[in-house]
Amino acid sequence: GACCARALTSGAAIAASAYLLIHLFSRAPMMGDDIDYYGFALDRLVPRPEFPPDTGFHFLRWTVWGPTLLFMKLFGFGIGAFQFVPFASMAVCCALAYLVGTRCLGERGGMLAALLVFFHPLMNDLAARPMPDIVEALLATLGLFVLLEAMRAPSGDPRSGRRLYGLGALAGLLVFLSWVNRPTGLIWLIAALLIALSRPRIIAR
Secondary structure, eight states: OHHHHHHHHHHHHHHHHHHHHHHHHOOOOOOSTTHHHHHHHHHHHSOOTTSOOOOSGGGGOHHHHHHHHHHHHHHOSSHHHHHHHHHHHHHHHHHHHHHHHHHHHHHHHHHHHHHHHHHOHHHHHHTTSOOHHHHHHHHHHHHHHHHHHHHTSOTTOTTHHHHHHHHHHHHHHHHHHHHHHOGGGGGHHHHHHHHHHTHHHHHTO
């Protein structure tokens, strides 16, 4: 309804604001072995046989270098391509934290959750380079949001069955992507179980 539309609009505004603020106040990018993700994407557009990219375990994490490749195709190879995955992931995490927090704790709780994500000291490092950690946070937060949406589905509505199937398929996809990104990413399923056990309390809100 109107309340859901307002929450989604607020979430989109938070994501856009966070993305802009990260650009304005981010520190110089860190370039450790995570530069490999940029290199994998670059090699697919400008292959250099004399400088083949490392094909170690970093290559398997296409959840990181895949979006970087898409950004390169659209906007070029500049620093924006290196920063896109961490900046966009953090911005969407802030929006999802707001939506999850609003579901569980109300409007103020959602805004506080978004601010805690944005100003968490660990984010200062995670947003400085493309790495699976920030993508892991994004997939986990999105998974929890999908779970809460599924729990709110009205049982008497004939359309709720199709909606639940869709949300279930999306949750399965997120589990797969979390595993591909990094096996430790599946730990969000523990949080999902705890939320499921507290279902009556959350639904009451």
